[in-house]
Structures are given as structure tokens and as C-alpha cells.
Amino acid sequence: MNDRTRLISTIQNSIFAKLTLKDTDTHPIENTKLLTSVLKLLHSKYYQTNIDSFPPFILAIDNDSISSCTKTLRPELLEKFYTEDRFNESNFIEISSKNSASIENVKFGNFTVDTPDVLSDISEDNPKIKFFLVRKNTLELFYNGKFISHIQNICNENDSRGYNSRISIINTEDILARYKLYFKSKVDPIYWKNKSQRILSDKPERYLAQVFYFYLDNLIADGKVDTETLSGSQDNKLDIRVVHFFTNKVYIFEVKWIGKSEKTSYLNLKAEERANSGIEQLKIYLEEDFECETCVLILYDGRDLDDPITWVDEENWDKRIHKPPFRLFLESESASVRATRASKLNKN
């Protein structure tokens, strides 16, 4: 990556930049100090040693306490919550100038939150507070009702803050090929409600869109990756957009799923209709966004069999629609089980 691309990426995409660009209430350098203090706390020996015992928790930091964050965000803070069993009542650690580190849960009461959706809504009601959702070594930041940024693994700084392995958004094919490998090897299959019966959890699209967004955000070298999928209950906003730094061309990824979930079913003809509705959605985007260079349907396929989709009117699609759409069959068997079955089939 050349220095110009690296610098633009840093100024737009780093967690430090994203927070300072979206928060006009707090001094930029103070925000940077806060983020560094949070990271240092999570890197602390105490947290890393006891990480398996920590439930998901939320650091709720009031803007008025940021100047003292380096003193407040110490390992002793986590130790206090952990040893006093405070997480049984609430997983919020409130930090404000009045309560330097409250264990009384003054503002949020006895309440436990461990999903981004709910936290996003809480954030909207508390616009002067920064919410850090900590799940083991994953960190997500919300402010003013908006998802700001995330770090998938705070211990792997090369992924989140280095740029060596990043590639250009222009290489859409490579991005999708790499995503297929990444998804199969790295993504936690919590999208299954019942794996053996191939039933997906309720509204799996939110999680699956987020996985793809996180992946792009860590992979793209020369584009700004944006989504609404992590802000509030935006079930209908599942597109992820990447704006190329140097041309301002837009790359759109629309996320859909088919198969059977706890409450909804897209099987057989319904699956075909659902998949093709994704293409219709892309056509609407193309009408609205003249800067769009390429748009891709990301289709997660939870059906029983890995059967192709019959795409309607494919030959007449706008040439900017990526062909074929990116269909990812969701495996519910381990690689070893699949290999054994394939081996038996070969023998027969």
C-alpha cells in the first residue's frame, strides 16, 4: 500500500478517525486518549488472564469524564466488578464525573445487554455517552445512536490497524473469493438455531451482514466502508457501501438469506423469489446511485441442498450487477464429516 492510500485510509477508516469525525462534542485528542485507555485496559494482564470468566460487558463513559479516563480506566476497575459479582446484576460499568466508576448502576439500573442492536437503541437515548461493548477480545463502539467502529480482535493489531494484507475495492472478484475462505474458516456459526435440522436463528441477516461488513472493513485498502446494519433496528437496511477514495465510485453489497429460520421460511419457489428480489433491489440502487460502479448480491444459502438458483432475466441485467451473484452455502456439517461422506460416495 502506498503512503497516500494509507494516510487517507487512516484519516477516514481508523477507529480513532471514525470517532473524532462523528463526535463534535469532544476534543479530537481527548477522544484518542480515551480509545487508547480503553484498549490499554483490555490489554491489561488482569483482563487477559481472566478473560474467559468475563461476560460481555459495556463501558458507558460520559463525555464529561473523558479527561480523567487515563486514571479511571485501570485494571482495578474490572477487578472490582468481577470480584464483587456485580455482573450478575448488570453488565454496565458507568463512568461519569460524578461516579468515577459506579458499581451502583445509577443510570442504567440492573440491566444486562449483550447485543449491538439493543445497545444502539440505548445509545440513541443517551447521546453524551460513549458505549464500548466488550465481548472477550472484540470491541464495538456506539455513540449518539450510531455504530461507530469495531475491533474484531484487540490482540491482533495488524488486522485492525495494519494495512499489509489489504486489497483494493476494485478487485471485487478477489474480495469475494477471499471472503468464501474466511467465512468457512473463521466465522462463528452462531447463525444456526438448530444445526442438525438446518434451522437458522431468527433474523439471521443482521448477523450475516455484520460479518461481511467487518470483513470488508478489515480488508479494503482504498475505500470507506459504510453500513447502517449496526445502527438500531434497521432490518430493511442491509446494504453495505464502499466508496473508493480516489474516484468516489460506489460499490454496493446487498445481503439476503434463504432457507429456514426460527420464524421465517424461504424454501423452494420462495427461495428463488427471495434471491431474485435481491437483484431487483440492486436495480433500484443503480437507478438511485449514479456513482455506483459495481453492485453485488451476497446470498447466504441455508437450504438443505447446495442447489443453484434460477436467475430471472439474467442476460438483461445492468452490466454493473456482478454476475453470478455471490451465493454462499451455509455448511452445517464439519469438514471432516463432509470429507468422509464424499469419500464414501467416491467408493460407491
Place this chain on the structure above:
Amino acid sequence: MNHIPFNNYSRANELLYILNATKREDLDSISKIGIQKVLYLANLLAPVKNVILSTLRFLSYTRGPYAPDVQNTLDQLTANGFVYITTFREFKAKSSVATYSISTAGEAVVNKLTVNPKEDEKKWWFESILKLSAIYSDQPAFLEGGSYSGFDKIVNLVYEDDTFLNVKDNLQFASVINLKREDAPTFTLINFIKNYVSENKLLDNGKNERWNAEIVLIGFFEFLYSKYLDNLSNE
């Protein structure tokens, strides 16, 4: 304070701003190395906001960019009671480690000087650079090991600057690093990013110039840190 015979008042003021910022950041003191690196970064990045600083000649040196004239001014400030030597250790005949802090008299000078808006601008600039240097010397990749400790770890970021590296790699020991040459890598990069930010309206946020300059400054520090991380993973 104009009766004190400083050979360069402007440079003396800048050193007081650095030491004043050190105290405000709750750092006990700052070493010679730390002062040199803050001065280098402040001068290197000055075009971000077109801050005009005193002229310093930085040389490429064993331990990074070094401006020889600074020590004399620091000694004068110490002799006149504006600066304290907090710790001092001598290693060899010509080698020593010292850390410095500002005295109450030095703070009073800073308060008087910054009534002048131009001086206030410089004070803000050095404060910003020092704060960011303190933040970035505390980054996770620097937590364990290394040749430097505490604030001095900022050296690791300075070593990622191409303007310094170009001189260090291509020329002889103790060559002058010209920060403002049209083709100096960081100078060119700053001009590029200023144009990019302006053309793409990245910072049309209604905030003042200092606010937005700080965002760009943070970008540069993070940029250097990301290069450090990438180089670390290539080793």
C-alpha cells in the same frame, strides 16, 4: 523576561511550551530524547496548520533526528531557573541522560507569553504534539520490551518517518534533514492530504481550524503507527 540573554528567544519559548505541556499531561518530566522528538514532530508536521516555528537544523543521528542547538538553549533555561533538571545520569565522558521539568517561574513566563495570539498558537501546537506523543508512546505494540521506555518510545514512530529515513539511508552520518524541501516525503504528503481533505469536504463539520488540524494530526500519528505495525509483522 527580555533582559535574559538568550541567543534565541523563540526557541526558548518553544522549549518552555513543551515542558509546560509535559506538566499538564501529568508526566513527571521529559528526557532529552523526548524533547528532541517532540521538536522534530512539531516541525515535521507544522505545515498541517502552517504553524511558524523557530528555525532548527535537524541532523540524522544514531538515535534519530537531533537538533544540536537545542541543548544550549535548554541549559540556558535551566541556568536561569525556568527549567529544572529532574534526573541526571552520566554514562561516559560525553554521554549523559537527563530529564527536565518546568519551574513555577517557567510557567509564569508561559502564561505571559501566550497573551500574544501567535504565541498561543505555538503553545497549542506543542501541546497537541506532546499529548499525541504521550498517547502514542503508550500504544499496545510498545507495551513490552524495546530499547526505549515511557515517553521515549515515541522514537519508534519518528523512525517510521520517510523524510528522516531518506536522509538516514542515503546520506552520511549527521546529515541535515531538510523538512521543507518541496520533495521531502512528509511535506509532500501533508500537501496532498490537505488538498484531498478540502476537495472531498471531509472536515466540513463547523469546527474551527485547530479542531480539524488535530484530526489530521491524529491521522499522521496513526499513519506512522500503522507503518510500525506492518514493519513489525514483516520482521
